[in-house]
Amino acid sequence: MDAGQSRFVMTALVLALVAGAVVGLSLGALGGGGSVLAVPALIYLLGFSPQQATTASLLIVVTTSVTALFAHARAGAVRWRLGALFAASGVLPAAIVGLVAHRVPAAVSTGAFAVIAAVAAVLMLRRRSREAGAVRPGRAAGAGAGLGALTGFLGVGGGFLTVPALVGVLAVPMSAAVGTSLLVITVNAAAAFVTRVGTVPAVNWALVGPFAATALLGAWDGKRLAAKVDGLILQRVFAVALLGVAAFMVVDAVRSA
Structure with missing residues (x-):
């Protein structure tokens, strides 16, 4: 391997480490958004094809989500029955x-992704976290099936849609929606992978x-961030980040068409 190739490999490795840390931080703090960031990073920073990026992203999100889920479960911030129903559907x-x-x-x-x-970002900007209400199994199962299909189609964990669905459709508080979303992400992303x-x-x-590896470490830091920052602030940050990703992908889709 010559000097030029060595520099290229080292640069790619550094980019992978930094991007992984950001993805993990997102998943740990927000319960989603990891694959929204992972897919563009793999394509535009590391040179993966879209098919390779979406497949690799699913594996990254599965391993990171399991770690973040464990951290949220220790804090009692996971609605296991609701999450299991979502995931099974x-x-x-x-x-x-x-x-x-x-x-x-x-x-x-x-x-389609954009x-x-x-849409998910707009819904989260317009809605505030509400008090938890009674879970309607039919509504939860229907939402879970739809999110699972989108996970398979888009090659993402689905947390950026699961969190708004839990908060806006099933009235789960943001603090519990983040942890519950991680359970759904883990199961759906594993099936799609x-x-x-x-x-x-x-x-x-x-x-x-x-x-x-760095995504796993970032997930722990993200969990600590979620414990210190108000859920509504996290919700708005999440929504703004989604809008930015959506705008970028629209431009990319138009150029590629």
């Missing part, structure tokens, strides 16, 4: 849609590994 749709998602043109999936992210991994070209796991 989304597993099959995530797996089925994941099998065919690689056939969708990149510009179409990017545009629209959904923007299993079906996607055999449909994409070889992934550079040598970069994915360090990315995931």
Whole structure:
């Protein structure tokens, strides 16, 4: 390996470490948004193809979400029954849609992702956290199935949609929605990854590994941040970040079309 190649490898490794830390911080603090950040980072910073990035992102999000979930569970901030219902409803749709998602043109999936992210952000900006109400199993199952299908289609964990659904549709407080979202993310992303991994070209796991490692560390810091910052502030920060990602992806989709 010559000097130029060595510098390229080291630069890619540093970018993977930094991007992983940011993804983990997002997941730990907000209960979502990890794959929203991971997919663009893998594509634009590390040179992954969209198919490789979405598949690698799912693995990163699964490992990071498990770590963040453990931290939130220790604090008693997970609605296990509701999260299990959400997750169980989304597993099959995530797996089925994941099998065919690689056939969708990149510009179409990017545009769809941007629209959904923007809608979720607007909903979170308009809604305030409410007191928890009675859980309606039918509504929870329907929302879980829809989110699972979107996870399989977009190659993301779905936390950026799960949190608004828990807060806005099921009236779960933001503090509990974050932890519960991590349970849903873990199950749905794992199901989508299993079906996607055999449909994409070889992934550079040598970069994915360090990315995931720093994401795990960032998730613990994110949990500590969530304990110190008001839930409504986190909700608004999350929404603004989503709007920025959505705008960037719209531009990218138009250029790619």
